[in-house]
Amino acid sequence: MIPADTVRRVLAELxxxxxxxxxxxxxxxxxxxxxxxxxxxxxxxxxxxGGAGLRLVxxxxxxxxxxxxxxxxSLLRLASGLASALPHGLPPRDVxxxxxxxxxxxxSVEIEPASVGMDAKVALLERADRAARAFDPxxxxxxxxxxxxxxxxxxxxSDGLFSTDRTVYTTLLVSAVARDxxxxxxxxxxxxxxxxxxxxxxxxxxxxxxxxxxxxxxQLGAAPAPAGTFTVVLSSxxxxxxxxxxxxxxxxxxxxxxxLSVYAGKVGQKVASSxxxxxxxxxxxxxxxxxxxxxxxxxxxxxxLIENGILKGFLHSRRTAAKLGEEPTGNGxxxxxxxxxxxxxxxxxxxxxxxxxxxxxxxxxxxxxxxxMGGGEVDTTSGNFVFHCTEAYRIRGGKIAEPLxxxxxxxxxxxxxxxxxxxxxxxxxxxxTCGKEGQGVPVADAQPTIRIPGIVxxxxxx
Amino acid sequence: MSGRESDATVATALEVFRDLGLDGEVYAESGHxxxxxxxDGRLESVEEREERGVGVRVFLDGRxxxxxxxxxxxxxxxxxxxxxxxxxxxxxxxxxxRLPRPEPVPPLPFSNAREWEGSLxxxxxxxxxxxxxxxxxxxxxxxxxxxxxVATDVRGDVRVASTAGVDAGYRxxxxxxxxxxxxxxDGASQTGFHAEFALSSEEIDPLALGCEAARRAILKLGSAPxxxxxxxxxxxxxxxxxxxxxxxxAFSGRRALKGTSFLAGRLGGAIASRAVTLVDDPRLPxxxxxxxxxxxxxxxxxxxLIEEGELRGYLHDTYSSVKHGSGRAGNAxxxxxxxxxxxxxMNLLLLPGEAPVEALLERAGQGMLIxxxxxxxxxxxxxxxxxxxxxxRAIENGRAGAPVDRLAFSGNFLxxxxxxxxxxxDLRLFPGGGGSPSVLLRELSVAGTS
Numbered sequence: 001m002i003p004a005d006t007v008r009r010v011l012a013e014l015x016x017x018x019x020x021x022x023x024x025x026x027x028x029x030x031x032x033x034x035x036x037x038x039x040x041x042x043x044x045x046x047x048x049x050g051g052a053g054l055r056l057v058x059x060x061x062x063x064x065x066x067x068x069x070x071x072x073x074s075l076l077r078l079a080s081g082l083a084s085a086l087p088h089g090l091p092p093r094d095v096x097x098x099x100x101x102x103x104x105x106x107x108s109v110e111i112e113p114a115s116v117g118m119d120a121k122v123a124l125l126e127r128a129d130r131a132a133r134a135f136d137p138x139x140x141x142x143x144x145x146x147x148x149x150x151x152x153x154x155x156x157x158s159d160g161l162f163s164t165d166r167t168v169y170t171t172l173l174v175s176a177v178a179r180d181x182x183x184x185x186x187x188x189x190x191x192x193x194x195x196x197x198x199x200x201x202x203x204x205x206x207x208x209x210x211x212x213x214x215x216x217x218x219q220l221g222a223a224p225a226p227a228g229t230f231t232v233v234l235s236s237x238x239x240x241x242x243x244x245x246x247x248x249x250x251x252x253x254x255x256x257x258x259x260l261s262v263y264a265g266k267v268g269q270k271v272a273s274s275x276x277x278x279x280x281x282x283x284x285x286x287x288x289x290x291x292x293x294x295x296x297x298x299x300x301x302x303x304x305l306i307e308n309g310i311l312k313g314f315l316h317s318r319r320t321a322a323k324l325g326e327e328p329t330g331n332g333x334x335x336x337x338x339x340x341x342x343x344x345x346x347x348x349x350x351x352x353x354x355x356x357x358x359x360x361x362x363x364x365x366x367x368x369x370x371x372x373m374g375g376g377e378v379d380t381t382s383g384n385f386v387f388h389c390t391e392a393y394r395i396r397g398g399k400i401a402e403p404l405x406x407x408x409x410x411x412x413x414x415x416x417x418x419x420x421x422x423x424x425x426x427x428x429x430x431x432x433t434c435g436k437e438g439q440g441v442p443v444a445d446a447q448p449t450i451r452i453p454g455i456v457x458x459x460x461x462x
Numbered sequence: 463m464s465g466r467e468s469d470a471t472v473a474t475a476l477e478v479f480r481d482l483g484l485d486g487e488v489y490a491e492s493g494h495x496x497x498x499x500x501x502d503g504r505l506e507s508v509e510e511r512e513e514r515g516v517g518v519r520v521f522l523d524g525r526x527x528x529x530x531x532x533x534x535x536x537x538x539x540x541x542x543x544x545x546x547x548x549x550x551x552x553x554x555x556x557x558x559x560r561l562p563r564p565e566p567v568p569p570l571p572f573s574n575a576r577e578w579e580g581s582l583x584x585x586x587x588x589x590x591x592x593x594x595x596x597x598x599x600x601x602x603x604x605x606x607x608x609x610x611x612v613a614t615d616v617r618g619d620v621r622v623a624s625t626a627g628v629d630a631g632y633r634x635x636x637x638x639x640x641x642x643x644x645x646x647x648d649g650a651s652q653t654g655f656h657a658e659f660a661l662s663s664e665e666i667d668p669l670a671l672g673c674e675a676a677r678r679a680i681l682k683l684g685s686a687p688x689x690x691x692x693x694x695x696x697x698x699x700x701x702x703x704x705x706x707x708x709x710x711x712a713f714s715g716r717r718a719l720k721g722t723s724f725l726a727g728r729l730g731g732a733i734a735s736r737a738v739t740l741v742d743d744p745r746l747p748x749x750x751x752x753x754x755x756x757x758x759x760x761x762x763x764x765x766x767l768i769e770e771g772e773l774r775g776y777l778h779d780t781y782s783s784v785k786h787g788s789g790r791a792g793n794a795x796x797x798x799x800x801x802x803x804x805x806x807x808m809n810l811l812l813l814p815g816e817a818p819v820e821a822l823l824e825r826a827g828q829g830m831l832i833x834x835x836x837x838x839x840x841x842x843x844x845x846x847x848x849x850x851x852x853x854x855r856a857i858e859n860g861r862a863g864a865p866v867d868r869l870a871f872s873g874n875f876l877x878x879x880x881x882x883x884x885x886x887x888d889l890r891l892f893p894g895g896g897g898s899p900s901v902l903l904r905e906l907s908v909a910g911t912s
Contacts (some may be wrong), residue, residue: 037722040556041552041553041554044527047517047529047530048531049515051513060504060506061504063508064509065511065512066511067513068514069512078510118548141720141721141722143722177721185845186844227909228690228909260607260651260653262651338513340507377851378836381644381652382653382867384851386837386850388849406872408850408851411868
């Protein structure tokens with residue numbers, strides 16, 4: 001992408017007036033996005049983009065510049081602009097001569113998406129559409145999206161790190177609209193991972209189409225959610241948006257440093273039920289939040305955040321780790337070369353426990369069983385979070401009863417995690433794109449079936 | 463990329479289209495963004511971004527394909543055109559896919575850009591961020607720290623041209639500043655956030671911005687979970703603005719065609735109370751989203767979407783307006799050169815009424831003032847259903863009282879719009895474009911802990 005010699009010259013230019021740390025991050029992304037709606041290929045786009053972000057750190061200050069032009073002249077101009085922005089010039093610092101090394105991949109690609117013809121990709125969308133419509137005559141509209149991308153990165157810094165990496169993402173998404181008279185309901189199903197076109201064989205489009213159709217039709221007959229406080233069982237099928245919102249964001253190092261997380265200063269303290277262990281793992285092959293190195297070149301790893309209810313640590317970028325005197329955890333991520341890296345989640349997981357998932361449902365006299373969750377949001381400072389349940393049922397007398405719609409759960413992260421009193425031995429995943437400070441990054445989250453007594457449910461029936 | 467480079471890219475693309483005998487459109491964008499972030503009185507980061515890119519659409523017998531690149535060399539542009547042509551070959555034919563017809567694009571009757579000198583002019587931006595943070599921290603000892611105070615400037619240059627003769631271009635600049643802070647009392651913290659914008663960050667008043675963020679955090683201190691009830695509610699203008707943003711996709715003419723909007727088939731029908739008039743006004747003086755031309759190079763214009771409660775129209779791009787056989791194109795958005803045009807409003811505006819927000823609270827009597835919501839990205843434009851979390855203050859005897867949080871409320875936009883009894887006079891234009899005043903809802907079902 002950029003010759004090793006240019007990389008060294010740019011780093012040297014960045015440190016030409018002193019500084020503690022210099023970094024170049026370059027990226028080249030190629031992608032295809034297909035959108036199917038109303039039985040037609042509605043939108044098709046492909047392209048490539050690339051650029052570099054240069055970082056110069058002195059003391060607590062970070063200077064950053066980015067641009068699309070990867071020519072040596074342009075990169076050196078950006079570097080010299082940053083160096084000259086330092087208020088006081090100091091003697092230049094040496095940059096070690098290092099050869100680039102390719103990071104050892106975490107995920108493998110069996111079928112390169114770029115080797116697959118456009119017709120085969122379009123055909124997936126048509127297959128999803130047909131399966132969804134065939135499932136039930138009440139399916140009135142189907143949208144499907146296919147995306148693949150290949151991201152090549154180069155990270156080099158003045159500490160002698162010089163790594164390159166390549167990640168391939170493939171995503172298939174189906175949304176169904178079901179209609180019964182005036183009543184309209186929608187459902188969405190997604191498969192996505194750090195893998196190639198094989199994703200569409202492991203999760204065939206028909207399966208996603210039928211599942212979206214089933215959920216949308218189920219919602220047609222769903223009763224309005226009750227409003228109030230209930231015992232809630234979150235099925236492993238729903239994956240982990242709850243752990244992502246209720247504790248994941250609050251454990252990101254930047255919030256912790258500034259005392260803006262409800263978890264700040266609580267390492268070693270009990271912040272969750274002793275049944276709860278939370279991990280953030282970037283090394284799981286094929287998962288959407290996996291990668292070999294983070295966007296600062298730190299190798300990905302498995303990080304224990306909460307162990308048997310005790311807070312063990314935070315998710316760190318280089319900067320937040322240094323500030324707390326800890327090791328970077330491989331969570332320094334950026335949406336693109338345009339952005340500074342900040343601590344972000346990868347694959348965030350509540351570890352499985354010992355209970356039988358069916359028995360957990362059977363243990364609830366009157367409550368709510370959640371089997372699919374949509375998006376959520378958290379205020380890390382107060383710990384208050386919300387998330388939207390896209391498939392949920394009432395539990396009556398230990399049995400799964402009528403489906404519910406518009407179920408919204410709200411609560412306070414630590415309070416809710418302390419209340420968890422049953423943890424199943426199963427584990428289910430969900431994928432997503434997490435947004436923070438205007439940067440979106442691919443993530444996954446997972447959890448076993450868990451029981452939470454006394455969580456607020458926002459519904460329409462008092 | 464200077465204007466000249468952008469012109470060269472556009473010329474190259476048009477030449478390639480002609481060489482290959484293709485109907486094509488090129489969209490070229492270049493921008494420069496600068497940002498300063500301060501925390502605890504210290505400079506945290508300065509950032510500078512130079513961005514440029516080009517997107518091309520090729521129209522082939524009622525089929526359309528799109529491709530983009532950030533490499534502006536003639537070879538890369540040629541490659542992008544070839545890719546767009548290949549993609550068009552796989553598209554489903556529909557005769558409504560055609561090149562937009564050129565039309566005169568009147569300039570905006572007000573300034574939409576300020577020149578800013580040099581590459582950085584960073585020191586003033588740093589000073590602004592510091593001043594915002596200092597103003598916020600001086601409000602009250604309980605406001606102890608800010609997560610970040612930020613001042614940014616962006617300036618951009620956009621050009622759209624096609625083989626059909628469209629040729630539009632404009633420049634814009636915006637300064638946006640914000641502060642995100644926390645107030646602490648009795649060991650519990652609450653956040654406060656506020657943002658302001660202008661054509662340049664220099665024109666933003668740091669004192670007013672900092673004080674508003676601090677005020678928002680302080681008012682939330684001591685929040686207790688709310689009660690489950692069906693009560694009158696006042697939605698703060700920021701909250702109403704967020705809801706309108708989430709509602710915006712439902713006005714897309716393309717969604718109306720496909721039945722993926724809850725507003726499909728309701729043209730001329732009552733979808734809101736008579737107090738509601740909603741417009742998209744891309745030529746609004748002082749609007750953050752204001753621009754003379756849309757993403758297809760067509761003149762922007764004011765569109766009445768809801769008039770005194772009745773649905774009057776949808777938003778259109780060329781495809782949608784041809785397909786509907788009515789409605790004027792001009793609402794194609796280009797969030798980036800990296801994607802084809804999307805339909806959306808540029809300044810979605812709920813027209814203000816005459817009552818100040820105090821009068822709304824008084825009229826509510828006993829109820830809830832909602833000042834923040836969470837989970838807006840879960841709003842479904844197909845059904846209009848929403849389920850949100852929120853916080854605010856109890857309305858007691860017509861005044862805002864004790865702070866309340868961990869509220870949850872679900873509902874449907876049609877019911878919400880119909881429940882609007884009074885639209886306030888406190889219109890604010892938002893940094894994301896558009897604007898809204900506060901509104902009084904006859905009734906809202908909220909869930910709490912008891």
